[in-house]
């Protein structure tokens with residue numbers, strides 16, 4: 001075991017150095033949401049020695065609230081402009097599908113695919129927004145109009161007057177995704193408390209000390225990678241780093257369950273560049289269908305209390321599906337923050353973000369679907385600094401640590417419905 005005096009001295013020098021274990025690594029990742037887990041799997045496959053430190057359950061931040069849509073660029077193209085980000089996103093469905101079939105960069109063959117595609121529907125005739133959307137060749141090739149006889153059950157009603165399109169956007173079950181990403185790596189995914197973490201600071205950050213009762217360990221690494229979502233801010237503060245700046249954008253999602261509902265995965269086009277509503281379907285812990293709803297409904301619902309937000313959701317579903325009787329359904333509001341980089345010009349990020357400062361890389365994927373692109377970006381930053389895989393095996397030294405659980409999905413927690 002390596003005990004570098006210089007680093008030990010940086011951490012609480014009054015403590016007895018002899019009790020502190022030291023583990024040398026290529027990389028430490030903070031945060032086991034989809035982004036951190038994806039990166040860990042990729043780096044380990046390449047031979048990097050790394051651990052991932054998690055303060056809660058895996059996916060406990062935003063990931064467990066995600067709808068699981070592997071976006072193909074639709075949202076971006078709704079503005080009528082196909083940006084560089086839209087091209088990046090457009091590549092995601094095929095990149096993920098390769099993983100789902102066992103031929104991609106990671107093995108996601110055990111992930112449950114809830115739907116092979118998303119639908120998009122317009123409430124009446126084609127709007128100008130739809131015209132802009134179809135003007136883009138990129139989107140035209142990925143979207144097809146669904147003949148009326150093939151409409152999903154929900155739209156097979158004489159009162160439905162809109163058009164239905166099929167988009168190349170698979171929808172995944174986030175719980176099995178987290179399991180698939182974490183399973184093979186669990187030996188190097190460690191549960192820690194934020195209060196136990198003592199960071200090395202200064203011009204060249206070298207590591208972190210996990211100062212717990214069960215184990216007192218200094219992890220020294222060539223790079224620290226912050227992928228703790230909303231938690232990045234607190235780590236940056238402990239490190240004394242003022243950049244990059246993070247912003248939170250809240251949402252108030254709504255879940256509804258009941259016998260009236262059949263599974264649907266669909267965006268409804270409205271007047272704005274955002275879908276009016278995006279519905280994905282899941283099951284609660286009794287196997288009942290749950291609609292999980294975002295889009296404008298969730299954006300505009302931020303200022304409302306939960307009662308008002310449920311009322312707004314009920315009204316919206318009545319307007320969209322007047323033939324659907326949801327009177328016996330149960331409703332649930334799920335407020336959640338999106339965490340992302342804050343740009344000085346106020347622009348919202350539409351792509352991944354990663355930047356390095358004093359050996360610390362701070363990153364946000366912006367979208368679950370973009371996790372592979374974020375891993376590419378972080379790998380490029382490592383290579384740029386000649387941080388190459390050491391191929392060191394470290395799992396034997398980690399026996400004293402506990403491993404985190406995988407977060408449950410919010411609508412599967414029965415107490416939330418009461």
Ligand SMILES: Cc1cc2nc3c(=O)[nH]c(=O)nc-3n(C[C@H](O)[C@H](O)[C@H](O)COP(=O)(O)OP(=O)(O)OC[C@H]3O[C@@H](n4cnc5c(N)ncnc54)[C@H](O)[C@@H]3O)c2cc1C
Nearest residue numbers: 031033034035061062063066067068069228229231368369
């Ligand atoms: C309602 C909603 C729906 C969404 N739907 C989709 C969708 O359908 N498709 C899509 O592509 N994207 C979607 N997104 C975006 C997507 O969920 C996020 O971009 C993605 O999950 C972020 O993953 P992450 O790993 O960066 O962060 P998180 O999932 O927040 O993970 C961060 C992890 O870090 C841990 N942590 C916190 N502090 C610390 C610390 N100090 N040390 C160590 N660990 C720490 C947390 O416990 C957590 O496990 C959605 C977002 C929301 C809010």
